[in-house]
Amino acid sequence: MTDDALMNDTAKLILRDLTVAFQRRRGGSVVAVDSLDLTVHDEEFVCIVGPSGCGKSTMLRVVAGLTRPSSGEVVLDGIQVSGPGADRGMVFQSYTLFPWLTVEGNVEFGPRLSGHPPELCTRIAKRYIDLVGLSGFEHSYPKELSGGMMQRAAIARALANDPEILLMDEPFGALDAQTRTLMQELLLSVWEQTHKTVLFVTHDIEEAVLLADRVYVMTARPGRIKREIKVSLPRPRTVGVLDSEEFLHFRREVHQSIREESLKVLAAREDGG
Amino acid sequence: MPDRNLQANTRRPAPRAQTRPRSRIVSALDDALRPHEPVSRRTYLSGVILSTAVIAFVWILLSYGGIVPPLFLPSPSDVVRAAVALFREGSLLIHARASLSVIVTGWALAVVAAVPLGILMGTLKFVEALVEPVVDFVRYLPVSAMIPLLILYIGIGTAEKVAVIFIGTFFQLVLLVADVSANVSKDLLDSAYTLGAKRGTVFSRVLVPATLPGVMDNLRITMGWAWTYLIVAELVASDRGLGYLILDSMRGLYTDRIFVGLFVIGLLGLGFDIIFKQLHRILLPWSPKI
Ligand SMILES: Nc1ncnc2c1ncn2[C@@H]1O[C@H](COP(=O)(O)OP(=O)(O)O)[C@@H](O)[C@H]1O
Ligand SMILES: [Mg+2]
Numbered sequence: 001m002t003d004d005a006l007m008n009d010t011a012k013l014i015l016r017d018l019t020v021a022f023q024r025r026r027g028g029s030v031v032a033v034d035s036l037d038l039t040v041h042d043e044e045f046v047c048i049v050g051p052s053g054c055g056k057s058t059m060l061r062v063v064a065g066l067t068r069p070s071s072g073e074v075v076l077d078g079i080q081v082s083g084p085g086a087d088r089g090m091v092f093q094s095y096t097l098f099p100w101l102t103v104e105g106n107v108e109f110g111p112r113l114s115g116h117p118p119e120l121c122t123r124i125a126k127r128y129i130d131l132v133g134l135s136g137f138e139h140s141y142p143k144e145l146s147g148g149m150m151q152r153a154a155i156a157r158a159l160a161n162d163p164e165i166l167l168m169d170e171p172f173g174a175l176d177a178q179t180r181t182l183m184q185e186l187l188l189s190v191w192e193q194t195h196k197t198v199l200f201v202t203h204d205i206e207e208a209v210l211l212a213d214r215v216y217v218m219t220a221r222p223g224r225i226k227r228e229i230k231v232s233l234p235r236p237r238t239v240g241v242l243d244s245e246e247f248l249h250f251r252r253e254v255h256q257s258i259r260e261e262s263l264k265v266l267a268a269r270e271d272g273g
Numbered sequence: 274m275p276d277r278n279l280q281a282n283t284r285r286p287a288p289r290a291q292t293r294p295r296s297r298i299v300s301a302l303d304d305a306l307r308p309h310e311p312v313s314r315r316t317y318l319s320g321v322i323l324s325t326a327v328i329a330f331v332w333i334l335l336s337y338g339g340i341v342p343p344l345f346l347p348s349p350s351d352v353v354r355a356a357v358a359l360f361r362e363g364s365l366l367i368h369a370r371a372s373l374s375v376i377v378t379g380w381a382l383a384v385v386a387a388v389p390l391g392i393l394m395g396t397l398k399f400v401e402a403l404v405e406p407v408v409d410f411v412r413y414l415p416v417s418a419m420i421p422l423l424i425l426y427i428g429i430g431t432a433e434k435v436a437v438i439f440i441g442t443f444f445q446l447v448l449l450v451a452d453v454s455a456n457v458s459k460d461l462l463d464s465a466y467t468l469g470a471k472r473g474t475v476f477s478r479v480l481v482p483a484t485l486p487g488v489m490d491n492l493r494i495t496m497g498w499a500w501t502y503l504i505v506a507e508l509v510a511s512d513r514g515l516g517y518l519i520l521d522s523m524r525g526l527y528t529d530r531i532f533v534g535l536f537v538i539g540l541l542g543l544g545f546d547i548i549f550k551q552l553h554r555i556l557l558p559w560s561p562k563i
């Protein structure tokens with residue numbers, strides 16, 4: 001068996017030749033994502049890093065079914081994605097808890113939609129609320145929570161649907177540095193317990209290397225895959241790994257790669273005036 | 274002044290630790306007038322009492338002091354006496370009830386029609402295209418300018434006044450609610466989709482609840498405006514209502530009764546405002562606005 005065939009064997013999510021162009025108001029179009037290919041394997045944690053504006057969010061929204069690609073396809077478990085669905089949970093950078101529902105109500109939202117009996121929904125919600133360390137806050141409204149707690153609840157809400165893949169778009173981007181580190185640890189521990197397939201978008205190199213089995217580096221806009229880096233740090237990981245020699249090695253590698261792209265963005269800005 | 278700089282850095286002044294002691298009033302004023310800084314409940318209340326007291330004082334001075342004749346400015350006791358008399362006659366209650374029923378009916382009809390339409394208009398671009406040109410045009414027409422037409426169509430009476438309130442409220446409310454629903458975060462809707470919600474569910478379970486705090490605010494605001502339309506409606510061809518009471522009192526030069534009418538309108542308006550704020554607190558405890 002060739003390496004490629006082996007890869008396809010366990011492929012959970014495949015993006016094939018994906019291109020997304022947005023029409024400009026005044027005519028013309030912006031190519032946000034350009035013939036992008038990418039594979040995520042079952043139970044794998046994949047991070048996408050790239051300079052700001054390179055099309056990461058757009059790519060993720062296509063996977064979620066929220067944006068239609070101009071060409072190419074997204075295949076999940078062998079079936080082509082054609083719209084949003086409960087099999088792809090998503091956590092956004094902005095705070096998206098429903099303010100009129102308590103933490104429990106938010107986490108139950110998905111299970112209730114799928115028609116489970118109320119007691120089961122509550123049980124599911126409790127399980128994931130515990131998992132993200134929010135027990136005791138079941139009946140709090142989002143306005144009573146801190147940013148980090150809201151994102152934890154958002155993760156629990158996405159997981160409560162037991163999706164095939166969890167999509168995360170810079171979910172810790174709005175948090176302060178200390179909280180972000182705590183959240184990364186929490187996510188690592190959640191992943192150890194669930195082994196959920198994750199596609200995680202970030203511009204934070206350290207975050208990507210800490211979390212991922214594989215890191216894809218995207219080019220500046222139009223976004224395509226520039227490099228793929230396997231992060232063979234042992235699991236289970238903790239933030240302790242941040243100081244290790246291997247970690248620094250991977251970080252340097254990603255950093256090199258992304259630095260060239262950031263410079264391109266900068267140069268393009270200066271050219272454009 | 275070095276101590277000034279120190280204050281700017283720490284924001285809150287260290288109260289009594291200054292080299293040059295300032296008077297208490299100056300420092301209290303300094304505390305009370307910081308942009309966007311909260312003030313203590315005591316400071317707030319003293320502001321409320323101060324403004325009320327100044328108005329009362331000026332009124333008392335001008336009326337009892339004989340500076341302005343009673344024909345123009347009745348004294349507080351004149352107004353109280355007139356209020357008691359009107360209440361005894363039973364006419365005050367009749368007028369107030371007439372006004373209330375017109376206002377509540379017209380306003381409620383407008384709410385029932387405008388809220389759903391506004392939510393749709395703010396959410397669906399196509400509905401916006403259908404509704405916006407008409408609404409934008411009509412809302413610039415003064416309601417009073419439509420009264421002759423309404424009298425022609427509906428005649429004089431309760432229905433015509435209800436129609437005045439309806440027209441005055443409806444077009445404004447549609448736009449206000451549309452703005453609220455257009456400002457619902459798209460990420461909120463997208464989250465619902467990724468949780469498995471279909472379009473109808475997103476509408477009923479996400480979009481509608483998300484607009485509630487804003488809608489509630491606008492219900493309160495338009496109720497306030499409705500009172501201004503009511504008086505316009507009652508000043509033209511009417512035989513009861515608080516607006517009529519005021520107009521009728523003017524004919525007989527009963528200035529004290531005019532003041533009674535004004536006070537009752539003000540108090541009813543204030544009452545509605547308080548009721549709406551309480552309802553907001555009770556019905557939407559999750560609202561970030563409370
Ligand atoms: N809905 C849209 N309409 C038009 N242009 C868009 C839209 N969404 C994103 N873009 C453009 O596509 C490019 C990539 O955006 P995005 O995917 O948000 O980048 P990233 O998440 O990597 O910062 C940007 O130039 C952005 O302006
Ligand atoms: Mg983004």
